[in-house]
Amino acid sequence: MKTVKELPDETIESFRSALRGELVLPEHPDYAEIRKVYNGMIDKYPGMLVMCVDVADVMYSVNFARENDLLLAVRGGGHNGGGLGLCDKGMVIDLSNLKNIRVDPSDNTVRVGGGNLWGExxxxxxxxxxxxxxxxxxxxxxxxxxxxxxxxxLSRKYGLTxxxxxEADMVLADGSFVTVSESQNADLFWAIRGGGGNFGVVTSFKFRAYPVKEVIGGPTLWPIEKTPEIMAWYDTFIDSAPEDLNGFIATMVIPGPPFPEHLHNKQFCGIVWCYTxxxxxxxxxxxxxxxxxPLFEHVGGMPYPSIQTLFDGLMPPGLQWYWRADHFNDxxxxxxxxxxxxxSQIPTPLSQMHLYPISGAAARVGNTETPWAYRDAKYAGVxxxxxxxxxxxAKITQWCQDYWEALHPFSAGGAYPNFLMNDEGQERVKMSYKHNYDRLKTIKKAYDPKNLFRVNQNINPN
Known part of the structure; x- marks a missing residue:
């Protein structure tokens, strides 16, 4: 494995001349800002960041990384908890300029660029x-x-994303471009629906959309002492609740506004509801x-985008984050x-635990229909x-690890892959894909036998 610094200047300049997007090297005046990701705890120094503006840039970049034996990371929105959109000394393919959204109301489908954010x-x-x-x-x-x-x-009503x-458009490890769907490259289409960034760079997605305009939602809070009572009630209630109703349960501290002052810096068991x-x-x-x-409730009507942005102000980019996760059956x-x-021991006001229900539409998909292997679990916890x-x-990391270690013996064994940190090891990845891991490995070996796409929740082909 080479580093970018080991490459001759003329090799780098030749690559730069092939791009339409900008090539950002460490001497770039904005390098320090450009290399940042959502999690402020991640502090990595790529040898180059390629700010791709089209699919051709992605293809050139994949080929350059492969031919020069560079460590390669792919960054979309940069939200990943483990900072898997970055790497040290290698190349980062940045997709943030690949933004385009086309809504087709004739069949309620939406095409979305690989660099778009959900708010857009x-x-x-x-x-x-x-x-x-x-x-x-x-x-x-x-x-x-x-x-x-x-x-x-919307998981209970319309399933997982x-x-x-x-359909999706992808650039593979050999630099080729493919479209994947149920009828084209069906093995790859299966693999990317939960298998992470292991199989290529997805430059665009096509989704089915659903009629959702206004929702009724918001938080309900109970004192932390009521956690056992509320969890027992919720565990039964969510089973029989209409699928139009989703609610994820949390242990949390109210950090401040917009909540009333008498709630600030106190621990709660909360549920955030969304009714469609x-x-x-x-x-x-x-x-x-x-x-x-509930001691406090603020449930009301709002446009769907408003509930999606409810926590944006509390969770801006740049905070320190550490994650741990598991699935649970009850x-x-x-x-x-x-x-x-x-x-009751939450160390800082923004630290919290969430349990997302995996029921309704999300649970009706079979455990092998996609790589997402825990359709039969009741909750995805983080x-x-x-x-x-x-x-x-260090304080928030220790609390998170202690909390997870106390709960893990009661878990279903594996985590929602998006919640895996990069320090958890290969066995955790295997446990999180469970019975689907071997099929993922076979597909990985067919399309990326040398594991070019390894900065992820990695499916090792070897």
Whole structure:
């Protein structure tokens, strides 16, 4: 493996002349800013960043990295917790200029560029009264979220993001360009619906969109001491709730505005709701929730893009992040006891735990229909240590790891791939793909036998 510094100047200049996009080297005046990603804890120094403006730039870049034996990372929105859109001393293919959104109202499909963010997509689709199932923060990149699965507010109603993917354009490890779908390169199409960035650079996506314009949603909060009671109730309630209703449960601290001052810096068990159904039935749907007498609730009508941006202000780019995750089949007493314990010890106001329900439409897809192997789990859980101050990095990391280690014995064994950190090892990747790992490995070996695309939740072909 070579570093960019080892390459002759004329080799680099020849590559630069082949590009339409900008080639950013460490001496570039904006290098320090350009190399940043969403997670401020990630501090890597690429040898070059290629700011691609078209598919040809991507093809040239893949070929250059392969031919010169460079470590290669691909950056879409840069949200990945483990910082897997960056690498040290090698090349970063940056897709942030590959932005284009075309909504086709004749068949409710949407074409999206590999560098788009979900907030941009939501803005475009909302004008047509449509939405694509995505995450819960609008600054998330379309590429990273989609390739890992895509869990969010619409999962119970319309499934994971990958369940809405119809087609994708890709640049493979040999520099070739392909389109993948159920009818073209079907093995690759299967693999990218949850298999991450292992198989190539996706330059555009085509999604099926759904009629979502206005939703009713927002948070309900209970004192942290009520965690076992609320989790036991929620575990039963969400089973029989209409699929129009989604709610993810959390242990959290209220960091400040826009919440009332009397809630600030206190620990809570919270649920954030999103209801896409008939407004006339919303009072009936939310009655059992309000009957649980939350200490605070702020549930109301809003445009769908508003619920997608609800947490953007609290979670701007540049914070310190550390993640750990697992799937769970229930919320039994042992599990809720650990959530009470560690939810009462949250070290910084932005650190929290979320449990996303995998039910309804998301659960009706078979465990082998896509690489996403935990369709039969009830929840995808994630613990995040978050803080703006690098001095608190060790503290939030330790809390996150301790919380995860206490819960892991009660888990289903593997994590939602988008929540995997890069320090967890190959066995965790295998556990997270479970019975689908061998098929992913076979496809990886066919299309990327030398593991050019390795800066990811890696499927090792060897």
């Amino acid at each position: 997509v939501d803005h475009a689709t909302h004008a047509f009264g449509l939405a694509i199932p995505a995450g819960i923060i609008s600054t998330t990149g379309v590429g990273g979220l989609t390739l890992g699965g895509g869990v969010g507010h 990958i369940d809405s993917l119809i 159904g008939d407004k006339a039935k919303s009072e009936e749907v939310f009655k059992p929730i309000l009957d649980m007498q 919320l039994n007493e042992e599990i809720s006891a650990q959530h009470l314990k560690y939810g 613990i995040v240590g978050v803080d703006p101050d690098p001095k608190n990095a």
